[in-house]
Amino acid sequence: MNAELINCLRQELRSRKQDITQDYLSHRHPSRFFEAYGAELDxxxxxxxxxxxxNMPICLIATGGYGRQEMYPHSDVDLAIVSTHILSEAEEQQVARFVQTLWDVGLAPAAKIGSIRQLLLSAQEDLTSDTAFLEARFVCGNHKVADDFLAKLNLQRDIATFIDGKLLEKSQRHNKSRGATSQLEPNIKTCPGGLRDLHTMLWLAKAQGLRPHFLTLVHEGILTRPEAGLLMHSHKQLARMRIELHLLAGREEDRLIFDLQSQVAERLGFKDNDSSMKSEQLMKQLYRAIKTVKQLNGILLPMLKGRVFSSLPRIVHDIDEHYYQVGTAIAVRNIKLFQQQPREIFNILRVIQNHPDLDLIAPRTLRAWWLAAQKIDDxxxxxxxxxxxFISIFRHGTGVTHILRFLNLYGILGRYLKPWGKIVGxxxxxxxxxxxxxxxxxxxVRNMRRLALTAHSHExxxxxxxxxxxxxKTVLYLAALFHDIAKGRGGDHAQLGVDDARTFAKDHFLTNYETDLLCWLVEDHLIMSTTSQKEDISDPEVVNRFCQHVKTRDRLVALYLLTVVDIRGTNPKIWNDWKAGLLENLFQAALKTLxxxxxxxxxxxxxxxxxxxxxxxxxxxxxxxQRALWHILGPSYWVRHEKQDIQWHVSQLISRENEPQASIKIDVALKALKVMVFMPNAPKLFAQLCAIFNQQNLDILTARAYVTNHQFILDTFYLLIPDGFDEDEYPDIAAxxxxxLGHFILGKYINIPAPRPASRRIRHTQIAPRIQLYEEDSGKQAHVYVLNIITANRRGLLANIAKVLSDFEISLIHAHIMTLDARVEDTFLIKSASLEDTKTQLALKQTLLEVLTT
Structure with missing residues (x-):
């Protein structure tokens, strides 16, 4: 094919695609875009x-997204080139030239090539191929070959196996979408409730010979017309977002990444206002759309599966006068029961809790339940x-997580508990x-429940x-439910949540003791994490202050358990053995005191x-x-260091009090290195040590700085070993x-790194840095201050902060470093007489702010 014709086709295709895109931007109707773009590709x-x-026995078939006429701006063009026979070498070369020409004109073909028999075998062995062929349609070539291939394809497909395979594939896909990236930058195509879930519904219908359209499923009695309307509306919203992502990125981009969230939101008409950013409004719309798909998944998928398996013998058991069991599902005898007796809306959940072999509600029963539950009111x-x-769900305990998630998915939790409705999404x-x-x-709540199950006790x-x-235990489940229920209202959510918890407790007949414990946990659910991660829990005074607030053993146990499950339920990246150890150490110390x-x-x-x-x-x-070492260490050393560190220090320092040294211990359990640096004091040493650890890709978990009576620094660090290293590699990292450090203590100092650029998430989800400086009120030392810093995380941050402190000639006594994924909450105990001057304090804060915002 000559180059002139290829160039002409490429320009023509580009021009037509631009016209189609401009037409879409004027109305933003995805179906109109798909129709026009698909016709142009044809x-x-x-x-x-x-x-x-x-005049060859060969044809071109559209498959996948192209086959179902849902082509996005930069998606691959899924094709199959089908022949009646195995292609000869000359024919293979001709097909290869055709495919190359498709690339030359600006398409991105994803082509399957072969004889009818070869492609039938491919579909039989590979579910993905079979799914792509399920949506196949003739484009051009020999029509008889296409008809023959598609007829044989449908005949060979085992519908029951296909449906089982697609449902398993959906489950596996959902399991992969649980990480931080999947939550913060969801994939419009593959996330739970995304486009792929909508496609799965239609694939299961088409595999059974039904027309793959939601209105067709209404005529078949599988969907109601309102349900079909909800699914079509969700598809329209998701498809619009995906089209915008492709156009903005200029490539196939299906993730709603930080870099594009604000731009997509703006193009779809959202604007920042006093209550929310435009990107937040976009994400809420996405949340509602995928939630609708997930809701109807629970009805449509079992009904479609039931059409295929309904001919098999069903195991049916009577449960009571209203309900019976079909397999592992509960079904209602009278479909109008929930309308006639609204109490059954909750009673069916009680029945499920009392029958461990029940794990879902039959689809028609679910539809009737959902319809009746929409009328829940005062x-x-x-x-x-x-x-x-409702309270019996918590007292029983069994399946409490499953039931609450179910109630939230279908919007019932927010209807019953008014405060809950304000935090959904x-x-x-x-x-x-x-x-x-x-x-x-x-x-x-899920994490709390797992603590009560023997099967998860190893965690x-x-x-x-x-x-x-x-x-x-009932109070613990309720504390988990209410601890953040007042988020987003303005003010202290812990204080506001107490009123909600107290009202609930009164309305649901909790005892006075249960009510007091619940309200205290909601109000003070942050105190244990704050104390363990921001204060020096080796100091008995810190433990005593904590115990004065806690007062009883029940409170201590309940608070510890709530703190653990809360941190673990926030973000998988921020829970580690170090935080677990801090919490357990504080618990044990407080338990002894109490x-x-x-x-x-x-x-x-x-x-x-x-x-x-x-x-x-x-x-x-x-x-x-020993006395000589005691004199050098000084009396305050024994207050500021824990017993284990003291034993390690003195073993290293005895008889070597004037010799610079660095010592490292490997803590395999914590996946950490414990580092001691002992050397003559000099400016900026702490900052340079932080820079060294940064260069070695070792995050500082905690740091304790101390200066001896003979002006040596005795700094102790816990450093987190990066993920991806095996235990047998730890000695190499330590070496x-x-x-x-050996070179450093001999005077070979390094340059402190300049502030580094923030990550994509930080650039697009900014938080205002917070700096708090106040004098410590323990009265033990003069000129001692607490410096709290909350800011976005980045490499080299601690070294940059430490350099500022050094520049102001401020001594560091202790540092607690709390890294919360892309956010840090660091607490420094510092000493400087100059901080008595208000101007110095203001200058310090301003300089720190400049570093934090660089």
Whole structure:
């Protein structure tokens, strides 16, 4: 084919595609775009076909998205070139030239090529191929060959196996969509409730010989007309978003990535307002669309599957006068029961809880239940029996997560609990939550319930042991449900949530003790994570203050369990063994204090010194050398360091008090390195150490800085080893760091890195940095201040902050580094007489702000 004709076709196709796109931008009706673009592709392919194949037993078939006439601007053109026979070498070359020409004119063909027999075998062995061929339609060539191939294809397809395969494929696809990226930058095509789920419904229909259109399913009695309308509306919204993504990206982009969210929102008419950003409004629209698809999945897919398997014997058991069991589904005898007796809307859930072999509601029963539940109102809530049944879901415990998710999916939880309706789909732009508020809360409930199940006790053995013996499990499930229910209202959500919890407790007949415990947990659900991650829990005074707030063992156990499941339900990236250890250490220390076994600071110091003496005596060090080391360390050392660190330090430092050294211990359980650096004090040492760790790709979990009486720094760090390394590689990582630190303590300092650019998520989901500086009120030392910094995370951030402190000649005593995915909440205990001056404080804050916003 000559180059002039190819160039002409390429220009013609480009021009027509531009016209079709401009027409779409004037009305934004996806179906009109699909129809016009598909017709243009048919015309172009038909024109090219005539240049290559005339009067041959071969045809061109559209498959996949092209076959169902749903072509997006930059999607591949799915094709099959089918012949009656195995192609000869000359014919293969002719087909290869045709496919290459498609590339030359600007298409992106994804072609399957072969004889009828070869392609039938491909479809038989591969579900993806069979699905693509399910949507096949003739484009050009020998029509008889196409008809013969498609007829044989439909005859060979095992419908039951196909349906089972597509349902399993859907389940696997949903399981892969649980990570942070999938939640924050959802794939419009493959996310749960996305376009692929809509396609799956229609594939199951077409495999049974039904026309793949939702209105056809209405005529067949499978869908109601309102349900079909909801699905078509959701498809229109999702398709529009996907088209916009392709046009903006200039390529096949199906993820609603941060870089494009605001642009897509603007093109679809959303605007920033006082209550939400345009990107947030877009994500809410997406959330509603995919939720509708997921809701109707529960009705349509079982009904379509039931059409195929209905001829098989059904195992049916009577449950009671209203319900019977079909397989693992519960069905209602009288389809109008829920309308006639609204109490059955909750009672069916109670029945499911009492029958462990039931795991779903039969589709027609589900439709009737959903229709009746839309009428839940204040009178329904006022019915005492309904409230008793609702609280029984929590008291029973079995399946509580499944039931709450089910009620939320179908919008019933928000109808029954008015505060819940305000958080459905509410996004949290804080750089560490990855779920909308309602999904986060249900994840926390799920985590709490798993602690009560023996099958999951291996995940968190210590917490599971506490849960097993805790007598108020109902309160824990409710605390998980209410702890964030007041998000998005303005003000302190913990304080506001107490009113909701107290009202619920009164209306649902909780005892006074249960009510008090629930309200306290909702109000103070953040105190344990804050104390463990922002304060020095090795200090007995910190533990004592915490215990004065907690007061009882029940509160301590309940708060510990709620804190663990809350952190784990926020974002998989922010839970690690280090945080688990901090929480457990605080729990154990508080438990001793509440049990009367705690000690004051003087006794604690004595015990730490005695532990150090014991280990040095065992090593044969003289009392004289020990006293010399004690003098160098000074009295405040014993307050600021835990027993394990003290034993390690003194073993390394005894008789070497004037020798610079760096020591590293590997903590396999925590996947961390414990580092001690001992060397003469000098400006910017802490900042340079942070820079070294940054260069080695080691995140700082916590840092404790100390200066001895003879002006040596004694800095201790916990460093998190990056994911992807096996345990047998840890010694190599430690050795590389040891070599670098060895050079450093000999005076070979490094340059502190300039601030690095923020990640895509941070650039498009910004948070305003917060800096808080106040004087510590313990009265133990003068000129000691607490510096709290909340900001977006990036590489080298801690080194840059430490450099600012050094520039202001501020000494660092202790640092708690809390990394929450793309957000950090760091707390520094610092010392400087100059901070008494208000101007100095303002200058420090301004300089820090410049670093944080760079």
């Amino acid at each position: 015309r172009c392919l038909g024109r090219l076909w005539q240049e290559f194949f005339i 009178s329904f809530y006022a019915d005492v029996e309904n409230r008793l049944m 509410l996004l949290q732009h804080d750089l560490f939550h990855i779920y909308p508020v309602d999904d986060h809360i249900l994840m926390v 968190l053995p210590f917490a599971s042991g506490l849960m097993e013996s805790f007598p108020y 049990s009367g076994l705690g000690s004051n600071q003087r006794i604690t110091i004595s015990r730490r010194q005695q532990a150090a003496i014991t280990i040095l005596d065992q090593q044969g060090h003289s009392e004289k050398n 590389m760091l040891q070599a670098t």
